[in-house]
Amino acid sequence: MKSVILGLSFAVATSLAACVACSGERDASPPPATRVADPSEVIDQDLMIALAQAKNFHHKSKVYMTDGNLTAATASVRQVLSLHFPTGAPEADDVRNDARALLAKLLMSQGQLDEAMRTIDEGLAPSQRESFFVANLYTVQGEIHEARASAFDATGEAGKTSGIDERRAAISSYDRSIQINERLQKKLLEER
């Protein structure tokens, strides 16, 4: 029993001392010149492939839009949302949010306002980082509210109250977009 306790204690102490020594060596080494970059933080091949695919889907969508095939254009933009990006890559959120904004506008142009709003909400719900792309989602959300207000106005007196509510919601969405843009611009100016 004694020898087991002694052995375990020495093993723990030795391994931890080695850990501390290793961390000391790591900190002492010159960081930029010789350090091998962590694969999770640099631009790697997986990220470039995902970005290239997103770029191609957008170009494809543009061709469909030129042809007036909005359904195919919408399907092409949807494919951007299902691309596999490296875990934790900030570009993934940005590209997906931008695709959602375009997708919502395409759906709006096809009169699918509820589907457009759902697309925006699905993008805003998981976003934990404020970005110009998130602000753009709020802008498109405001446009959808405006489109809904116009639709209610077209129904006459019955939709008047709902139209007013939608316009208020549109203002609220635009305000949020403006606030995010202001905060980010201020932050970027401070970083320069």
Next chain:
Amino acid sequence: MATQDDDNVARIPDPDVEPSPAELAHARRFAELVDKTLSGRTPPAMSADDRALLEVATVIRATHGAVELAASKQRAAVEDALRQAIGASPAGGGSVTPIARARTRMRRAPWIVAGTTTLVAAAAIAMLWLRTPGGAGRGNPVARRAVPEEWTSRPADSLVGPIARDHAGDAGARIDAIFADRLDGFRTRRLARKGKP
């Protein structure tokens, strides 16, 4: 010729005789002396008679079991006796470590070592924690400073800037800009690393 013993015997009173006031006073004074001695306040000077009587009183008290040696002194005495029994020289002056105490130390040794190593381990963990305040990886500024910023995966806000309402649907143009920028960083990194991924 009369001796001192004869004088003492002559001075011994009869047991049935009532004590005289002088005897009572002497007895009270001696009782006080014994009390002081037992409480560790032995007077520095006393008569030879009193000293002799005091030693007798101490012996009588010890033989009745009223006085016990301290446990350490008892062990030391036993150790000395055992050492003498096996032919070793007795240790003097209480500097001997009794066998029992040594055994106690041996019994405690693993726990002392375990406690010390646990403290060392806790200190090492604390050092590691303090030296690496956050995890390395994507998004960690400490880690990101180690490589040029243009090599890193990062938000595209500074590249794209605020998106005007008129350009809200220009995702195709923005993805082109993002792709070109990241491709530039990717190529520079690969060239710097001589083609290694």
